[in-house]
Amino acid sequence: MKIFTAAQTRAADQATIQSEGISSEALMERAATAFTDWLTARLSPKEAGEILILCGPGNNGGDGLVVARRLYGRDYTVRVAVLPSENKSGDFQRNFQKLPPEVIVTELSATNLLPIPAGALVIDALFGTGLTRPLEGLAAAVVQHLNAAQARVVAVDIPSGLFSDAPQPADSIVVRARHTVSFELPKLAFMLPHNAEYVGQWHVLPIDLDKKFIEETATKLHFLDAALLAGRLQKRARFAHKGTYGHALLLAGSKGKIGAAVLAAQACLRSGVGLLTLRVPAVGYDVVQTAVPEAMCLTDPAADFVSELPDLTPYSSIGIGPGLGKEKAPQQVLAQLLREAKVPLVLDADALNILAENRELLATLPPDSLLTPHPKEFERLAGPARDDYHRLDLLRDFCQKHRCYTILKGANTCLGTPDGTLYFNSTGNPGMATGGSGDVLTGILTALRAQPLSPLDAALIGIYAHGRAGDLAAQVTGEAGLVAGDIARFIGPALEELTTKESF
Ligand SMILES: NC(=O)C1=CN([C@@H]2O[C@H](COP(=O)(O)OP(=O)(O)OC[C@H]3O[C@@H](n4cnc5c(N)ncnc54)[C@H](OP(=O)(O)O)[C@@H]3O)[C@@H](O)[C@H]2O)[C@@H](O)CC1
Numbered sequence: 001m002k003i004f005t006a007a008q009t010r011a012a013d014q015a016t017i018q019s020e021g022i023s024s025e026a027l028m029e030r031a032a033t034a035f036t037d038w039l040t041a042r043l044s045p046k047e048a049g050e051i052l053i054l055c056g057p058g059n060n061g062g063d064g065l066v067v068a069r070r071l072y073g074r075d076y077t078v079r080v081a082v083l084p085s086e087n088k089s090g091d092f093q094r095n096f097q098k099l100p101p102e103v104i105v106t107e108l109s110a111t112n113l114l115p116i117p118a119g120a121l122v123i124d125a126l127f128g129t130g131l132t133r134p135l136e137g138l139a140a141a142v143v144q145h146l147n148a149a150q151a152r153v154v155a156v157d158i159p160s161g162l163f164s165d166a167p168q169p170a171d172s173i174v175v176r177a178r179h180t181v182s183f184e185l186p187k188l189a190f191m192l193p194h195n196a197e198y199v200g201q202w203h204v205l206p207i208d209l210d211k212k213f214i215e216e217t218a219t220k221l222h223f224l225d226a227a228l229l230a231g232r233l234q235k236r237a238r239f240a241h242k243g244t245y246g247h248a249l250l251l252a253g254s255k256g257k258i259g260a261a262v263l264a265a266q267a268c269l270r271s272g273v274g275l276l277t278l279r280v281p282a283v284g285y286d287v288v289q290t291a292v293p294e295a296m297c298l299t300d301p302a303a304d305f306v307s308e309l310p311d312l313t314p315y316s317s318i319g320i321g322p323g324l325g326k327e328k329a330p331q332q333v334l335a336q337l338l339r340e341a342k343v344p345l346v347l348d349a350d351a352l353n354i355l356a357e358n359r360e361l362l363a364t365l366p367p368d369s370l371l372t373p374h375p376k377e378f379e380r381l382a383g384p385a386r387d388d389y390h391r392l393d394l395l396r397d398f399c400q401k402h403r404c405y406t407i408l409k410g411a412n413t414c415l416g417t418p419d420g421t422l423y424f425n426s427t428g429n430p431g432m433a434t435g436g437s438g439d440v441l442t443g444i445l446t447a448l449r450a451q452p453l454s455p456l457d458a459a460l461i462g463i464y465a466h467g468r469a470g471d472l473a474a475q476v477t478g479e480a481g482l483v484a485g486d487i488a489r490f491i492g493p494a495l496e497e498l499t500t501k502e503s504f
Pocket residue numbers: 009013027028029031056057058059060061062063087088089126127128129130131132133134135136139156157158183184209
């Protein structure tokens with residue numbers, strides 16, 4: 001699914017109005033009706049209680065007025081409060097006239113902010129994508145009053161005070177919503193960790209905006225959902241043999257961190273690779289042979305760290321990093337690997353830390369490598385970010401400069417590509433914030449690159465399937481009970497869901 005800027009969304013609205021020959025008021029009616037349907041499907045009039053609808057002067061406020069009228073028509077108790085303004089939009093004014101006379105309307109003022117009882121349901125329709133500057137004055141006072149109440153807040157389109165696709169001052173006053181209900185396509189602001197406290201759980205409702213316009217409008221921002229993966233993962237060939245799907249090599253583990261190698265290996269095998277060899281230090285031999293009998297184990301001559309690169313000829317992809325350690329020996333192994341590798345590489349964990357501490361190695365990174373830093377590792381590689389938007393700029397620059405695919409991990413893991421496109425993942429859950437989850441991703445990506453998939457397909461499928469496997473696992477274990485090995489066990493079903501079905 002594409003992610004549009006506020007300007008692109010406005011253009012999509014205009015394109016729809018033109019192609020369908022409808023009025024902007026009709027489009028507002030459609031959006032607000034979708035919002036009302038969403039709300040009434042979740043809460044009965046009794047569960048909702050008296051609903052307070054806060055309306056700003058523009059079309060976001062106009063949406064709020066339509067929602068008020070529609071909810072009233074479905075026997076909900078509603079009360080409307082509007083911000084005073086000389087500058088009310090036409091659609092606001094028309095819908096204000098259409099409010100049933102029974103609906104009580106209050107004009108907000110500094111001395112009349114309306115009491116908001118704890119637990120009250122409040123619809124925030126103050127400002128949407130037309131926000132041009134941080135909130136101040138009465139609008140800021142209303143939002144602070146709302147945030148101080150223990151209300152159940154549902155934001156229309158975006159929490160008021162939040163910019164859709166640009167950074168804002170740290171002390172900005174923004175509505176803290178439990179749910180944000182937006183239309184047609186998600187906004188960049190929803191993807192970013194620092195906005196989670198404002199956006200809450202977000203939802204996107206289809207309102208049938210012009211499909212052709214959406215298809216033809218170029219964007220370098222995407223929400224990575226199952227639809228985006230259609231056709232990228234083929235069913236296994238009927239006459240496949242273990243040579244068909246590649247031979248992966250994982251260089252991982254050190255004394256005390258052999259588990260990282262085991263997790264990456266289990267995930268690699270569960271992701272459909274034909275053969276897997278692990279290079280671990282001698283201390284890991286018994287562990288690997290016992291825990292992952294399906295993998296071959298090439299023991300390093302050194303006891304505690306991987307210290308020598310094996311002959312690379314047999315392998316179709318190589319993953320390096322989980323539990324590797326940053327000592328001199330693994331440093332040299334990585335440097336030699338970067339010089340000599342002729343097959344796709346996946347770099348994670350200590351491989352990334354070594355790169356950050358030996359920056360001359362970055363120039364030797366083979367093009368199309370996949371890097372999987374978590375935010376701290378990324379900061380070591382690319383420097384500190386001022387805010388979430390600046391971090392995305394750093395990610396784009398890093399991928400372009402080093403011609404690599406970088407997977408910035410977290411909730412809504414973000415893939416950056418060499419052409420500057422960003423993909424935000426839709427799967428995964430907080431249960432995956434547990435040691436070893438990242439090692440599992442390395443195993444998955446190494447397997448997909450071996451099969452062989454292109455770096456983009458491997459990254460997109462790998463990121464999505466990793467999160468989906470975590471979601472499937474959490475249905476059994478609960479989020480708190482989830483451990484990294486559970487993610488590995490559910491990769492099979494996650495990949496199966498994405499596999500292209502044979503058509504007749
Ligand atoms: N497909 C869709 O998505 C559809 C979208 N629709 C809806 O339209 C919404 C966008 O509406 P919109 O363009 O009228 O802008 P909106 O957010 O109401 O605010 C503009 C008003 O606020 C004012 N203002 C701005 N900043 C301010 C500040 N800091 N402090 C104080 N005032 C400030 C600004 O005035 P000015 O900047 O001139 O002072 C102007 O009066 C969109 O979010 C969605 O809800 C649906 O109806 C149809 C389908």
